[in-house]
Amino acid sequence: CPSSGKPCSCGEHKVHNCESSFGAATIGEHKPVSYSEIDGSLYNEKELIFPPELALRNDLPLKLHGYGGIRWYRPLKLSALLDLKSLYPNAKLVAGNTEVGIEMNFKNAQYPILISVTHVHELNVLNIKENGLEIGSSVRLSKLQHILLKVITERDIHETSSCRAISEQLKWFAGKQVKNVASVGGNICTASPISDLNPLWMAARAEFQIVDSKGHIRTVRAKDFFLGYRKVDLAQGxxxxxxxxxxxxxxxxxKEFKQSHRREDD
Incomplete structure (x- = not known):
């Protein structure tokens, strides 16, 4: 459908369309265009739409080769990610690329093997449980913000003190476009000394689930996870x-508190 960008099932029935041109109404006819017959030349007088074939495309695991021998993987399952991590223990995991990109562009960091974790289902879970909230490490900050608002609305007020503090802090956490790609786990593992969220994880008594390349899982408290300046309790693999x-x-x-020269995007 030229208007919605979704597959059209109207068949060959004619559709009447009223358009206004220079104040005068004109009536024209056009035949619906099916998904397989999409042609950009047919939309000269229509507003540009997001390509339907991309919206309907199934996610696929990817393996790409880049300049200088760089290899980039995008697994879809945790088992595949663990296999890659076992094969390449020094590979750099990438989610939103808000930190790794800076390291490569401005600090001349070299990462020959990059593994994108954005599409791993097990890392994108968001579960509201009886005793708390489970957040996958690849969950976007904007998505976390949305689920926190839901929790704050539905749960008893005394249960959501930590959630309200994190939600308020996220309001001033970078811009919306950054929060749409930056992940919860990436922000934690970067262990930035000026992180807006890491002090709140500790205050909220949060616990981190750590998995190794063999699938073994251990739990560490947030207050014990940060070992020093940009150092965390993560072993190789x-x-x-x-x-x-x-x-x-x-x-x-x-309760959250942020002090900075600029309140937003700092």
Missing amino acids: EMLLSIFIPWSRHFEFV
């Missing part, structure tokens, strides 16, 4: 699987 935030207890209060 390990990666952050998920984050668990327990509901706040009665008379337990968590």
Whole structure:
């Protein structure tokens, strides 16, 4: 359909379309265009739409080769990701590329093997449980912000003190376009000393699930995960699987505070 960009099932029935031209209404006829017959030349007088074939395309695992021997993988399953991590223990995991891109462009960091974790289903889970909230490490910050608002609305107020603090902090966490690609796990594992969220994970008594290349999972508390300046409790071959935030207890209060020259995008 030229208007919605979705597959058209109208067949050969004629569709009447009223358009206004220089203040005068004219009536024209056109035949619906099916998905397989899409031709950009037919849309000269229509607003550009997102290509339907891309919207309907199934996700596929990818393996790409780049300049200088760089290899880029995009697995879809955790098992495939663990196999790649076992094969390339020093490979750099990439989610939103908001940190790795800076390291490569401005710090001349060299990563011959890059593995994108954006499409791994097990890393994108968001589960509201009886005792807390489970967040996959590849969940986007904007998606986390959305689920936190849902939790705050539906749960008892005394249970969501931590969620409200994280939600408020996310309002001033970079711009919307950055939050749409930046991941929760990437921000944690970067261990930036000026992170807006890492102090809140510790205050909220969050726990991190760590998985190694053999599939073994261990749990570490957020306050024990950060070992020093940009150092975290991750051994070679390990990666952050998920984050668990327990509901706040009665008379337990968590409050965010950010101090900066600029309130936004800092």
